[in-house]
Amino acid sequence: MAKDLPTLEDVARMSGVSTATVSRALNAPKRVRPETLARITDAVAQLGYTPHFGGRALASNRTFTVGAVIPTMENAIFARGLQALQEQLSAQGVTLLVSTSNYDPDEEAAQVRALLGRGVDGMVLIGEARDAQVYTLLERRGVPFVLVWTWRPDCPWPCVGFDNAEAARAMAQQVLDLGHRRIAMIAGITRGNDRAAARVDGVRGALDAHGLSLPADRLVESDYSLEAGAEAARRLLAQTPRPTVILCGNDVLAAGAYAAIRDAGLSVPADISVTGFDDIDLAHVLSPGLTTVHVPHRRMGEAAARMLLAMGADGAAPDGVALQTGIVRRGSLAAPPPG
């Protein structure tokens, strides 16, 4: 397929040194004399040489690649963090390989295997809940990994994220403070998704503390898609009495809820309040703006990159990093309507 490319040896011949020296010139420039380096650099440029990836991987047993498996690219939730991750990594000459699991644990495991097969030097995974086999596999191969989008005090693996439960609790608290009592929630599918589950727990916690509860019919689990969110909201809106607020497990669900509410001829927040989670761009495009939990996407990505690179360098298992979230108040949350 690919045509014959110049090799290290071609460069070596052209610059009158051995391949070893060329290799060193490329990987550790200070270990060759400046003049030699210059000659080699010239030759490289003239030949348009690029190191052969496979050869390098084979000889050095490193690929300068890290993999990330995210649930989906269909919405922008992971985009910003990934972008930051990629920027940090490529500043160190490391390439990021992204694949998606579609929120399916088995699919995720398959993708992890695929990435390991490609010899990634490290891996970023979303959340903590997954088959123990995956962790075993990762550890057996000695591939460093970090979990993002989640954090809890005693997580056994290196993770950088935030406390989903606590953030959800805070949001629910705010809703309670405004006087809401008929509170409903559209959560993500909690099976195999610790973030989604933690967010439900957080809301539950806040309600409990007020002597309230989240009955089964006020909690709908839904795929993280606009359509599914709308459908879930429709179910909630059909109840009598209607909830006065819908807490959504993420902003995409909230956007779906907006659509359903609008279709039902109701308005946000006059008839019903809505809150989201994640604070993606969508949140302030919606009308009214969505009150949501702000997540430090970029910082999470950056921290993950740093941690991974450090683990690769010294093999140490670093401490987790807990980032702060905050609530962004926008127009979608108001006091409940009278009555």
Added chain:
Amino acid sequence: MAKDLPTLEDVARMSGVSTATVSRALNAPKRVRPETLARITDAVAQLGYTPHFGGRALASNRTFTVGAVIPTMENAIFARGLQALQEQLSAQGVTLLVSTSNYDPDEEAAQVRALLGRGVDGMVLIGEARDAQVYTLLERRGVPFVLVWTWRPDCPWPCVGFDNAEAARAMAQQVLDLGHRRIAMIAGITRGNDRAAARVDGVRGALDAHGLSLPADRLVESDYSLEAGAEAARRLLAQTPRPTVILCGNDVLAAGAYAAIRDAGLSVPADISVTGFDDIDLAHVLSPGLTTVHVPHRRMGEAAARMLLAMGADGAAPDGVALQTGIVRRGSLAAPPPG
């Protein structure tokens, strides 16, 4: 970094055959006797063997990888097509490597080089406008590539997409038919972006045909972001007389325009109509729903995958594929307000 993994040789030893046979068992199962195959398969399973990627790449000079460089992952524009591309490819055992250029031609060239350095067997690029050097490079390396999101009758490279100009023309025509005459446009940055430019051309074409024109102050170029779109819209709204419709170069810009219009205390479509382009999910979450050009994202991705695989197999340069677009009418487009 990675621990010692079982190698082909381990498998060979365990199943009492040569490495050559194991290799064949893995790559061309029908070329080994069924019983031998069975023994090898067992050994593979028992050892948890996975082929070493670098070794394979080195020996076979193929990586079973194709690369795609897209402008951004920050919005969902390319997500669906990419998803389809990936699905098709991985059904053939090919991995997709995605990287982003942030709409910067130089950055794109750099990413192309990086992917070539990794020895991709093929490449998917967005649009046609880019430095000739990039094409030269690609051709010199003999790496098959296909251009997506664009199509025109005499494009010299294999492309699968649609006629951006024609689609934009149709949209403008529709707007004209409704009686709009003060027509403004928020386009993407046209430099280095043939799709953005073609969309402007299309609109121009429709206006010309009606003896109208798109004066400089009615055309704003903007980054493809919500914020930038809003800012561009603000500029247009400040004009007197105000345009009665804003044609946007994509849905994200339109969403930004919505925000600006709302902030100005105006309403869509009563005071001003808005149209988009791409038909991403966002388009029907917006309120009112966004009238936009529907693009066959998935089919584009699938066709690109097929084409690339075919090119890899027989080396032939296939014909381009032209897909149809269509206009999706939603609430954002109405007749201009009286006066």
Added chain:
DNA sequence: CGCAGCCATGCAAGCGCTTACATTCACCAC
């Protein structure tokens, strides 16, 4: 029964690169 032809398999030569070790040389301290 012998030989052409085929199938299943083994042998061994790399693919392009890194790196431990060896070599060379200049320089310095004594």
Added chain:
DNA sequence: GTGGTGAATGTAAGCGCTTGCATGGCTGCG
């Protein structure tokens, strides 16, 4: 002057896999 030191470079052995060619056994046909 001599031995020690360290910097710059070369030598060559692989890394794990694929694949052209060689081998040997078997089938089938004349």
